[in-house]
Amino acid sequence: MTASAVVLALAAALLVMLPPPQASAAPSSxxxxxxxxxxxxxxxxxxxxxxxxxxxxxxxxxxxxxxTGSTAQRAPSGACSASTPGYPADCKWPSIRELPHTTxxxxxxxxxxxxxxxxxxxxxxxxxxxxxxxxxxxxxxxxxxxxxxxxxxxxxQPDPLPDATLRAFVFQDEATTNSAIDNSEDGLAGFQGHINDTLGEVTTDVYGNPLCTVYEGEDPDTHVIPAGSLDADGAPVVKTVGGKCFSDSTGMLTIPHLGSNRYTTTAQPPDGQDWIQTTTLEGNHDFDTWMMEGATGYDTEFTLAGEPVPTPQFGFVKPKNALGSGSGSISGVVVGVKQYTPPKGGDINFFNGMTGSKTDKPIPHPVLSLADLNDGDRAKWVGRGNADGSFTIPNVPDGDYSLTWWDEPQNYILNLVNVTVRNGEAVKMGQLPLMGWWTKLDGYVFNDANRNGTKDSGEKGIPNFTLTLRKQDNSLMDRGSTTATTDATGYYSFEGAYPLAAWTVMEAYNDSFYTTGVTYQADNQKTPTTVKGPGWTSAR
Missing domain, CATH: 2.60.40 (Immunoglobulin-like)
Known part of the structure; x- marks a missing residue:
């Protein structure tokens, strides 16, 4: 038999042996x-x-x-277009779809x-x-x-649920100082980890022992405790009692054996050392850390150079001056700005390329870091400004630098810009803006004697009146400022209202009062607006 005949015979055999294609299942409901x-x-x-x-x-x-909407439509058209009446109510995009306020x-x-x-x-x-x-x-x-x-x-998932491991990375944010991990930045050892939940600080693990207790048979990396190491009741056996959890020589902070929960995590510098935090999740020093059963502590989405990293990342800098003996200087004033979206009125924020900005107030004692772009982007000078927000960095050699500025409480969003010094010049930066993470809401609760809904001269404030910030479903907001109490003059202030939502200031119920109205005025609003309440009257 020739080679071609063999090939034809095999092909014929394959045709015979292959089963007929199965019909696809009919759609079913x-x-x-x-x-x-x-x-x-x-x-x-x-x-x-x-x-x-x-x-x-x-x-x-x-x-x-x-x-929850659909992303099947990939471009604006039909009902899902800004030029269509009713938009965005008729748009199914999850990011903007308007739903009735129901479950x-x-x-x-x-x-x-x-x-x-x-x-x-x-x-x-x-x-x-x-x-x-x-x-x-x-x-x-x-x-x-x-x-x-x-x-x-x-x-x-069957009970008992596997415990979870929380990990955080603590690093020296100096190449450049930018609130993010860069490849050449080293981990910091000796920083103590603290975690909190809605009831306060958590000091024990899921087994009731002090945090960072080590158990018999525990894997030192994964912290899994094998079933063979459990006692007769199925509980782990303590090997070393814990109490405090510190970052290791690589900067890794590990807190194992936690229950499923939403925690806030902080990293506290060693006693007596002046470290200033640069990273934040959305304002303040703590990081929201959501733990599911069996969590490894590594982020499921983000990696650094292909390696897994924890979600909480704590960057720190220490005041320093390694500039040498240059003759130039860099000076300016760090100020807060309020940003309005959509932009209405205000100025142009050239640093962020936005309009609708309004200068607020100087940031007291701002923190600044100056990195040399010609020397590995390393920070050469780190320090604090003055109480009025002003600063001067002296003895700056000629060169190209990255200047970073932020507020130590981290109520504002860190900012940075490149700066060049030539021929020993004094570079005057003017106002350096910081946009806030939070919204400030303040006002008065008062005895509206004439019941017109506005605070008139002589009308006294009501002290010790509690107000809350709530979501649209009337549940208490779970981040930022959530409650405030009026002082002796009736004044209240939410310094850190979470801005990414629509807010209602809800006064605590009191049988002795009823609402005559609410008067409000935003910073970019020329005149106040009064919304009349059920107790309003036109009588004066």
Missing amino acids: TLRVQVQSARTEPRALGGTGVREGDPVTAYKFLINADN APIIAQGTEADLADGLDLPDGKYLISVLADGYKLDGAHFTVPFTTTDPVVVEV
């Missing part, structure tokens, strides 16, 4: 659900144990409509028995949530119609 264990846990169900993939046969479920509608609920024969649903997007005894609440998103006959799989 029937929901079928499979609930199973997400992992193996020998301590689950009272010591009976469960393996990954084991079916969970008894549960309750809740199905909500997923009305996602409940479509169905029940037990596993209600899903035994499937559940028919109209076309749309959904979220099913499942709760079973001995397991954590979990769920899955799905879309109807279904294109396969496969069930919607919901994996649930």
Whole structure:
């Protein structure tokens, strides 16, 4: 047989052996659900144990409509265009979609028995949530119609949940000072970690022992405690009692064995050392740190040079002067600015390329860092300005520099710009702006004697009156300033109101008073506006 005949014979055989293509499943609107264990846990169900993939046969479920919008449309057109009446109410983009101020509608609920024969649903997007005894609440998103006959799989985590590890990186932010990790910046050892939740500082781990307690059999890197090292009751055995957690020689701060929670994390410099923090998540010194069961402490999205890094990143600088004996100088005044969006009135902020800015007040004792762009971008001078926001950096040699400025409490957003010094000149920077992380809300609660809704001369303030900042759903805001109490004159102030939302200043209920009106005036508003309350009257 010739070679060509062999090839033809093989081809014919393959044609015969290949099975016919299967027809794709017809679209279906029937929901079928499979609930199973997400992992193996020998301590689950009272010591009976469960393996990954084991079916969970008894549960309750809740199905909500997923009305979070869609990104299927990639460019403005039709109803999703700024030139269309009703925009953005008719736009389905998640970032701007306007929804009624309600929760996602409940479509169905029940037990596993209600899903035994499937559940028919109209076309749309959904979220099913499942709760079973001995397991954590979990769920899955799905879309109807279904294109396969496969069930919607919901994996649930068995109790007890694995503990989590919190990690933070502490580093010297001097190349350049920019509130971010750069490849040539070293870690800082000896910084103590502190964590808080809504009840205050957390000082014990999930097992009730002091933070950073070491347990028998614990892996020194992952901090996993193998089942063979647990005692007869399934609890870990203490090897070394902890109490304080410090960053190591690489700058890594590790706090293992935590429960699932939202924490705030801070890094405290060693006693007696003058370190100034440069990094912030969204104002202040702490970082929100969300911990899920089994978390490793490494960010699931961000890496540095391909290596995983923790989410909290604490940069610090120390005052220094390594400029030498130059004859130039750099001076200016650091001031706060208020930025309005959309820009209305105000000035042009050349540093941020924005209009609608308004100069606020000088930043007392601003912090500045001057890095040499011709010497590895290393900081040569770090120091503080004066109480009126002014500063002068003397003895600056000719060269190209990066100048960074920020406020030590970190209520404002760090800023930086390149500066060149030539021929020993005195470079006058003028006003260097800082935009605030927060919004300030202040005013008076007063006895409105003539009931016209505005504070007139002679009307006295009401002391010790509590106000709160709430979300649109009337829940208390969980970050920034949330409560304020009036002083003896009736004055109140929210110094750090979180700006990325619509706010309501809600006065505490008091049977002795009723509301006559609210008068407000923004910084870029020429005249005040009065909204009349139910107690308003035109009588004077």
